[in-house]
Amino acid sequence: xxxxxxxxxxxxxxxxxxxxxxxxxxxxxxxxxxxxxxxxxxxxxxxxxxxxxxxxxxxxxxxxxxxxxxxxxxxxxxxxxxxxxxxxxxxxxxxxxxxxxxxxxxxxxxxxxxxxxxxxxxxxxxxxxxxxxxxxxxxxxxxxxxxxxxxxxxxxxxxxxxxxxxxxxxxxxxxxxxxxxxxxxxxxxxxxxxxxxxxxxxxxxxxxxxxxxxxxxxxxxxxxxxxxxxxxxxxxxxxxxxxxxxxxxxxxxxxxxxxxxxxxxxxxxxxxxxxxxxxxxxxxxxxxxxxxxxxxxxxxxxxxxxxxxxxxxxxxxxxxxxxxxxxxxxxxxxxxxxxxxxxxxxxxxxxxxxxxxxxx
Numbered sequence: 540x541x542x543x544x545x546x547x548x549x550x551x552x553x554x555x556x557x558x559x560x561x562x563x564x565x566x567x568x569x570x571x572x573x574x575x576x577x578x579x580x581x582x583x584x585x586x587x588x589x590x591x592x593x594x595x596x597x598x599x600x601x602x603x604x605x606x607x608x609x610x611x612x613x614x615x616x617x618x619x620x621x622x623x624x625x626x627x628x629x630x631x632x633x634x635x636x637x638x639x640x641x642x643x644x645x646x647x648x649x650x651x652x653x654x655x656x657x658x659x660x661x662x663x664x665x666x667x668x669x670x671x672x673x674x675x676x677x678x679x680x681x682x683x684x685x686x687x688x689x690x691x692x693x694x695x696x697x698x699x700x701x702x703x704x705x706x707x708x709x710x711x712x713x714x715x716x717x718x719x720x721x722x723x724x725x726x727x728x729x730x731x732x733x734x735x736x737x738x739x740x741x742x743x744x745x746x747x748x749x750x751x752x753x754x755x756x757x758x759x760x761x762x763x764x765x766x767x768x769x770x771x772x773x774x775x776x777x778x779x780x781x782x783x784x785x786x787x788x789x790x791x792x793x794x795x796x797x798x799x800x801x802x803x804x805x806x807x808x809x810x811x812x813x814x815x816x817x818x819x820x821x822x823x824x825x826x827x828x829x830x831x832x833x834x835x836x837x838x839x840x841x842x843x844x845x846x847x848x849x850x851x852x853x854x855x856x857x858x859x860x861x862x863x864x865x866x867x868x869x870x871x872x873x874x875x876x877x878x879x880x881x882x883x884x885x886x887x888x889x890x891x892x893x894x895x896x897x898x899x
Contacts, residue, residue: 540894541775541855547595547629548587549787550575551801552610556602558633558674560666562698562738564730565601565801573790574607579817580614582824583788584621592785594622598630601790601801605636608643615647631696631899633666634678641681645688652723652899653682654696657703657710664702679717686718694721696899699745700738707752715759721896722756724749725766728858731799731809734865742767746879753891764894767880771853771892776838778855784814784834792817794824796834799860808867812860837869844872850884 554573588594596618598604598611605611611630618626629650636644644651656665659675666674685693695714697703703710707724714722726745729736749765756763770778777783784796793803794815803813814830817823837859845851856862857880862871 541773541777542769542779543775543777543782543855544773545595545780546593546783546785547597547627547780548583548592548785549597549599549798550580550604550614551599551601551787551789551795552604552607553602554790555606556600556633557606557635557669558603558666559669560633562665562700562727562730562736564728564799575610575788575790576792576817576819577610577613578819578822579788579792579824581617582817582822583786583794584614584618586824587786588618588622593627594618594624595627595629597628598632599787599798600631603633603635604630605632605640605644608640612643612647629899633674634681635668635674636677636681638684641684645685645690649691650896651685651691651693652696653678653685653693654698655682655714656697656700657706658713661702661706661710665698665700682714682717682719692721692896693719694723694896694899695719697722697724699724699726699740701740704740704745705748707748708755711752711756711759711761711763715761720760721762723764723766723899728861729865731801731805731864732807742875742879743882746882750883750886753887757891762895765883766858767876768883768887768892769894770855771884771887772894774852775855776840776852778837778857779859781812781859782834782837784812784831786815788817792819794826797860799864808863808869809860811863811869833869842870842872848877848881850881853884854880 552575628648630648631652634653655678656662662675663673727736753763781796787795791803793813795812797812800809800812815824815826842856862873
């Protein structure tokens with residue numbers, strides 16, 4: 540299934556976080572502690588579910604969603620009560636929470652993606668606790684607990700930096716030993732508002748190492764995917780759901796199309812993703828139809844730089860958030876990923892291109 544077909548409504552619950560990741564791409568530090576409005580969430584759920592999209596809800600940043608367990612529960616309960624169909628629930632978490640939260644997640648969420656960068660040495664360097672200390676001790680314990688419950692899918696999202704670029708197989712084995720069978724990796728990218736990551740890696744080397752690691756993953760019967768390969772499963776005219784767009788609710792009361800556009804008061808090119816605003820007093824969402832049409836026009840037939848590329852419908856222009864952030868252009872090109880994507884498209888087997896679970 541191509542990435543854009545993973546339809547879901549996302550809730551950016553809070554700016555509060557308990558980690559101090561060295562590469563955090565959000566600009567939450569520029570905002571006061573904010574929490575998503577429950578009234579806003581309920582209204583958006585009604586609109587989204589009534590539109591005919593998949594009954595799929597998702598909890599995400601800009602901070603750590605499990606710091607707001609009551610709000611998660613209220614949104615889940617409202618979604619399930621409103622829909623006559625089964626509602627699939629998903630969360631992206633940093634994995635740092637207590638036993639009570641771990642038990643609640645296992646019993647209430649269908650899909651749990653934990654951000655973890657590999658063996659403890661790497662995890663603790665990249666993703667330390669907010670006030671210092673090792674996050675790996677919490678994450679490892681919670682992964683083991685969740686995978687043993689067998690109540691849903693627990694997967695890993697790993698950021699590739701210089702620390703784990705050539706240690707992917709070692710990290711896969713580590714996760715496998717903890718009970719994980721679905722792993723996703725994204726190479727480090729610049730923070731919102733920047734054009735270059737502080738720990739830039741060679742993306743061609745990443746692709747070569749990824750291919751080797753996918754061979755290893757096959758032997759373990761583990762699914763190992765990447766943002767570079769997220770559309771290899773099926774031909775696509777859009778790269779991602781930002782091009783549809785489907786809603787991502789921000790803590791400051793806006794509708795975003797992208798995980799990288801987490802606040803409505805964005806300056807510069809990332810504002811192209813903000814296509815709606817919650818009017819608290821009127822209790823309704825006001826949409827910008829021009830922005831919606833602009834996002835929908837970002838398809839392969841309008842990407843001049845993709846013409847003639849052998850992977851045009853297996854990539855469809857790459858991650859829109861990264862492209863806009865780094866080029867300032869909705870129809871731009873992140874040239875550094877082109878050769879690695881073509882390499883992987885040519886060298887992965889058909890079995891290696893298939894995904895049971897798509898991009899987190």
